[in-house]
Amino acid sequence: METFKTPLEAFLHWLQKDPNHIFLRQPINRKFIEYSRQDAFDEALKIAGALHDMGLKRGDHVALLSKNCAHWFMADLAIMLGGFISVPLYPTLDGESIREILVHSESKAIIVGKLDDYGSQKPGIPHIPKIGVALYGTQDDHIWEDIVKIPTDFQPFEQNPEDLITIMYTSGTTGNPKGVMHKVKSFNQVTNTGVEVLNIKNQSKMFSYLPLSHIAERIGIEMVCLYTGSTASFPESLETFPEDLASVQPDTFFAVPRIWQKFKEGVLQKIPQKKLDILLSIPVINSIIRKKIVHKLGLSKASFCGSGAAPLAVSLQNWYKKLSIEIQQCYGMTEDCILSHFNLPTTNKFGxxxxxLPGVTSKLSPEGEILIKSEALMVGYFKSPEQTAAMFTEDGFLKTGDLGEFDHDGFLSIVGRIKDQFKTDKGKYVTPSPIELELSKNTDLEHICLVGTGISQPIVLIIPSEAGWAKGKELLNSSILASINALNPQLKKHEKIEKAVVMKENWTVDNGLMTPSMKIRRNRIEAIHQPMYLDWFSRKERVVYESDQ
Structure with missing residues (x-):
């Protein structure tokens, strides 16, 4: 297994070995456009040269605004080849948020790729050079396709492990986004480590759909492709996602818990649980059924199935295990470059x-906060020395903000966020995450947020799933109360749930109540709804509907 010192060294190695190997597969109108390693290098080098011709210098910051697509990879390659520092932006950001990050990051140019509504986002971009990609209908000052037609004599920049490679603005469940600075060596260490411990084969098939502006996808898909000479395919749209995934059958697959839950719901819509249990209990038939379901999901070749960003219910892991899909939960954050804790195919403990991971030292503070140390920790937050200093202990450990517990075998469990804890008016602290995780076993519930500031007992805010809404109000109420009544006896007196409130508005990335990695923005949900807690709490019904007000 080859190991490399930089992403560019890795890519250039595979380019020299087999320049015609397919590197990127981009679906357009239900057909894949394929780019070889040579194609990608040639286009990226010309974009790098064009940026220099526009007056940018080595070390300047170049922003990247796009959904996952072939040109995201090529744009990032161009930024590296040009010796620039990448500033990836979430493709769902509004104009105001885009302007805030571009100004704060001191970006000197931006590459704009595949987007759903660039028209509303474009006014947020300051007067800096903009390169648009015509393939996705993004017309701008400079057009990618025009640039790559012109020959260039530009010479690639040679990456150094100590160079800054990126400033990644966190999606932020609390507060404003902060620009996390990472060196080349951070990306290098975590990628080499991940490829080795997960035993990822060279020239694998990858499927990229979670935001590449998030550290997990950036490392787990883009960097792994560069380091292993692998091929990345992309979905064309949300509607075609299942078909595109099934057509690729990737060798590894990573998802957030909500996606694993959605996959399960899709299976059960076609085969109800009782029927599935019967089919899986019949010899020979069970093997046929499992293979058919797993292939339909697109996971028949996946040697590693990971989950992260939020806790995954053990019941969901067990459900998948009956289909011969073993999900490994992983833990990491932008600030530690996800070089943190992983379950592995050889050592996987549910829950x-x-x-x-190798090279990581972790421990708990006296308060139970998880502390991490490795060679892949961030340099700091861009232009925020005070916030940077607050993230580290005196002996150099990163403060994660997560509360954890180690078992006697050394496996880590996340038990909540320090900032997520709330105090009821009885003066007792409640950690919501474990309680929400238990409630999430109910497939009638899409999103769950336990709150209780200013009232004597917690209440739970709920967004029902499609299956939940389909049951109608009476059956949905019964389902919610059954979960609460089953859970309450296991909770301490001050943790017991008094009521459920069914919300009238969904929580989405677009309305700012979910992060792009599908975590709820608890502080924003609380800011909107806390004034109503007392009124909801005083109502007679145990299941309150916000829409009834």
Whole structure:
């Protein structure tokens, strides 16, 4: 297994070995456009040269605004080849948020790729050079396709492990986004480590759909493709996602818990649980059924199925295990470049996020906060020395903000966020995450947020799933109360749930109540709804509907 010192060294190695190998597969109108390694290098080099011709210098910051697509990879390659520092932006950001990040990051140019509504986002971009990609209908000052027609004599920049490679603005469940600075060596260490411990084969098939502006996808898909000479395919749209995934059958697959839950719901819509249980209990038939379901999901070749960003219910892991899909929970954050804790195919304990990866030292503070140390920790937050200093202990450990517990075998479990804890008016602290995780076993519930500031007992805010809404109000109420009544006896007196409130508005990335990695923005949900807690709490019904007000 080859190891490399930089992403560019890795890519250039595979380019020299087999320039015609397919590197990127981009679906357009239900057909894949394929780019070889040579194609991608040639286009990226010309874009790098064009940026220099526009007056940018080595070390300047170049922003990247796009959904996952072939040109995201090529744009990032161009930024590296040009010696620039990438500033990836979430493709769902509004104009105001885009302007805030571009100004704060001091970006000197931006590459704009595949987007749903660039028209509303474009006014947020300051007067800097903009390169648009015509393939996705993005017309701008400079057009990618025009640039790559012109020959260039530009010479690639040679990456150094100590160079800054990126400033990644966190999606932020609390507060404003912060620009996390990482060196080349951070990306290098975590990628080499991940490829080795997960035993990822060279020239694998990858499927990229979670935001590449998020550290997990950036490392787990883009960097792994560069380091292993692998091929990345992309979905064309949300509607075609299942078909595109099934057509690729990737060798590894990573999802957030909500996606694993959605996959399960899709299976059960076609084969109800009782029927599935019967089919899986019949010899020979069970093997046929499992293979058919797993292939339909697109996971028949996946040697590693990971989950992260939020806790995954053990019941969901067990459900998938009956289909011969073993999901490994992983844990990491932008600030530690996801070099943290992973369950591995050889050592996987359900309900935990695994053991420290090689090169990682972890421990708990006296308060139970998880502390991490490795060579892949961030340099700091861009232009925020005070916030940077607050993230580290005196002995150099990163403060994760997560509360954890180690079991006797050394597996880590996340038990909540320090900032997520709330105090009821009885003066007792409640950690919501474990309670929400238990409630999430109910497939009638899409999103769950336990709150209780200013009232004597917690209440739970709920967004029902499609299956939940389909049951109608009476059956949905019964389902919610059954979950609460089953859970309450297991909770301490001050943790017991008094009521459920069914919300009238969904929580989405677009309305700012979910992060792009599908975590609820608890502080924003609380800011909107806290004034109503007392009124909801005083109502007679145990299940309150916000829409009834």
């Amino acid at each position: 935990t996020v695994g053991k420290p």
